[in-house]
Amino acid sequence: MSNTVPACPQCGLENTYPDGDNYVCPDCAHEWPQVAGIDSDEAASDGVVRDANGNPLQDGDSVILVKDLKVKGSSSTLKKGTKIKSIRLVDGADGHNVDCKTDLGSLFLKSEFLKKA
Numbered sequence: 001m002s003n004t005v006p007a008c009p010q011c012g013l014e015n016t017y018p019d020g021d022n023y024v025c026p027d028c029a030h031e032w033p034q035v036a037g038i039d040s041d042e043a044a045s046d047g048v049v050r051d052a053n054g055n056p057l058q059d060g061d062s063v064i065l066v067k068d069l070k071v072k073g074s075s076s077t078l079k080k081g082t083k084i085k086s087i088r089l090v091d092g093a094d095g096h097n098v099d100c101k102t103d104l105g106s107l108f109l110k111s112e113f114l115k116k117a
Helices: 040-045
Strands: 017-019 022-026 031-033 063-065 099-103 105-109 114-116
Touching: none
Parallel strands: none
Antiparallel strands: 017 022, 022 031, 063 114, 099 105
């Protein structure tokens, strides 16, 4: 009997492993639940903003970046592991559904690049 671990849905690499109730990709730091729950299309249509791991986000939550993000229109980069406090959920353009304040100023981010702290 073969116990296969799926490839990472975010980066596609197969260097993943189970950790508790989640699978983890050490290459891109993406985590996702082992139990097949709500898929991303259903999660997007239910009106709940979810982080990279599928956890629901709310106004005022603290989050951590799961990958380096280049700031559009700037030469600056938000580094992976940066903690952002007191987010605000918005209905932004192009999927940018989190408004937050960082060292680089006020930014709109996509929740798929964040995990709940």
